[in-house]
Amino acid sequence: MAMTPRSVGLGMAILATFATWTVLFLPGLTAPNTPSDIVRPLTPKERLGRVLYIKNGCIACHSQYVRPTDWDYSGLRVSQRGDYIYDRPHLLGSERTGPDLSQEGGQHTDDWQIAHFINPRYPRPASIMPRFSFLSPNEMDALVAYVQSLGGKMADQRMARQRHWHKLLVAAYHRGADYNASYLRSLVPPQWSTMPNPYPATQVAVAQGRFVYEQMCINCHGPLGDGNGPAAEWLDPKPFNFTLLKRHRWSGGLIYYQVMNGITGSAMPYFKEDLESAKIWDVANYVAVHFIGKNIDSGNDLNGIPVSRESAPPAEHEPYPGAKPHPVAPSPYPPPQPPLPPHPP
Ligand code: HEC
Ligand code: HEC
Known part of the structure; x- marks a missing residue:
């Protein structure tokens, strides 16, 4: 057959029809159109939040679709067709200037979300997301409700867990600063809350810790570490005042x-998705030196125990649901440690 413009045009038309049919229509006609195990309809307030999400162009920077190849925290679950059954029009998105939001619900508390919408630099000092402080209190409430619903029943479970602990933390916080500090400490497994910081607080370590603090912590805990960053206004309980630890038992491992x-x-x-072990130990050293009053360059933990980098337990030793047990090197610290208790569900 001769390659005339006509035959080429015809060939292209056939190919395009075939591709459209197999990619667009065939899956639509054959895949089962049933709700997935996690999907639920939105409440009226969440629906209003969704309208605000569309109006304010959130989709320009956020997707709500996790492909099998994605593996950041939103990759908690690969999206399924049935997740979108109530989603008209869908908000899958394709642009990820910000993180995917399909499992955002319950990742943070409501007060974090509000502080973040008022000014994303409050909880995330280095963020490039625009601020949405012009929303009315009702609109803000609805937008937060919508964002906290993302992830369906999985989000509901995470929210239930947040609310359970929120009540206890608020009660502890309002009983006074010292009670709160002891309460927070009691939530940490003892082998962590007594573990010295294995990274000596050298000039370099503390300088690196300062960088992390300024990138991640400063607008909540404040430049003086007293919990008076600009985000504090929006939060309850307020960010922790590190200078309190001058009169409490604490250790690098607790932080x-x-x-x-x-x-x-x-x-x-939680910062385990954002920071490697070394950076967390460094920021713990920075907090210790600048806000609690530990000496720089001591080569020792505050408790006088000589420490070395090689003995630092890496973050992946922390168990999570479904994790295979990780071989743990023998601890250099006295006394012998009991095994870690299971992580709270
Ligand atoms: C210009 C791009 C941009 C726009 C528009 C935008 N965001 Fe973001 N968003 C980001 C970036 C970047 C981050 C990551 C840094 C941060 O947390 O601020 C982010 C983070 C977030 C997070 C936190 C995710 C987490 O880490 O748990 C939420 C929730 C969020 N955005 C919701 C929204 C909503 C709702 C809107 C619309 C009202 C919106 N964003 C508009 C860029 C954007
Ligand atoms: C969005 C605000 C926010 C950000 C960002 C933040 N924190 Fe916090 N932090 C808090 C709040 C709120 C509490 C107190 C919770 C309570 O009292 O129940 C807290 C408590 C703590 C505690 C517990 C202190 C104790 O002795 O029990 C430590 C340690 C801490 N933060 C360190 C950090 C570090 C380091 C960073 C940065 C890597 C950081 N935080 C970032 C809000 C924040």
């Missing part, structure tokens, strides 16, 4: 554990 896992129920996020 490490709380930074790694966050404090569920408060705005204090």
Whole structure:
């Protein structure tokens, strides 16, 4: 057959029809159109939040679709067709200037979300997301409700966990600063809350810790570490005042554990997705030197125990649901440690 413009045009038309049919229509006609195990309809307030999400162009920077190849925290679950059954028009998105939001619900408390919408630089000092402080209180409430619903029943479970701990933390916080400090400490497994910081507080370590603090912590905990960053106005319980620890028992391991896992129920996020072990130990040293009053360059933990980098337990030793047990090197610290208790569900 001769390659005339006509035959080429015809060939192209056939190919395009075939591709459209197999990619667009065939899956639509054959795949089962049933709700997935996690999907639920939105409440009226969440629906209003969704309208605001569309109006404010959130989709320009956020997707709500996790492909099998994605593996950041939103990759908690690969999206399924049935997740979108109530989603008209769908908000899959394709642009990821910000993180995917399909499992955003319950990742943070409501107060974190509000502080973040008022000014994303409050909880995330280096963020490039625009601020949405012009929303009315009702609109803000609805937008937060919508964002907290993302992830369907999985989000509902995470929210239930946040609310459970939120109540306890608020009660502890309002009983007074010293009670709160002891309460927070009691939530940390003892082998962490007594573990010295294995990274000596050298000039370099503390300078690196300062960088992390300024990138991640400063607008909540404040430049003086007293919990008076600009985000504090929006948060309850307020960010922790590190200078309190001058009169409490504490250790590098206590700070490490709380930074790694966050404090569920408060705005204090978990950083195990953002920071490697070394950076968490460094920021713990920075907090110790600048806010609690530990000496720089001591080569020792505050408790006088000589420490070395080689003995630092890496973050992946922290168990998570479904994790295979990780071989743990023998601890250099006395006394012998009991095995870690299971991580709270
Ligand atoms: C210009 C791009 C941009 C726009 C527009 C935008 N965001 Fe973001 N968003 C980001 C970036 C970047 C981040 C990551 C840094 C941060 O947390 O602020 C982010 C983070 C977030 C997070 C936190 C995710 C986490 O880490 O848990 C939420 C929730 C969020 N955005 C919701 C929204 C909503 C709702 C809107 C619309 C009202 C919106 N964003 C508009 C860029 C954007
Ligand atoms: C969005 C605000 C926010 C950010 C960002 C934040 N924190 Fe917090 N942090 C809190 C809040 C709120 C609490 C107190 C919770 C309570 O009292 O129940 C807290 C508590 C803590 C505690 C517990 C102190 C103790 O002795 O029990 C440590 C340690 C801590 N934060 C370290 C950090 C570090 C280091 C960073 C940065 C890597 C950081 N936080 C970032 C809000 C924040």
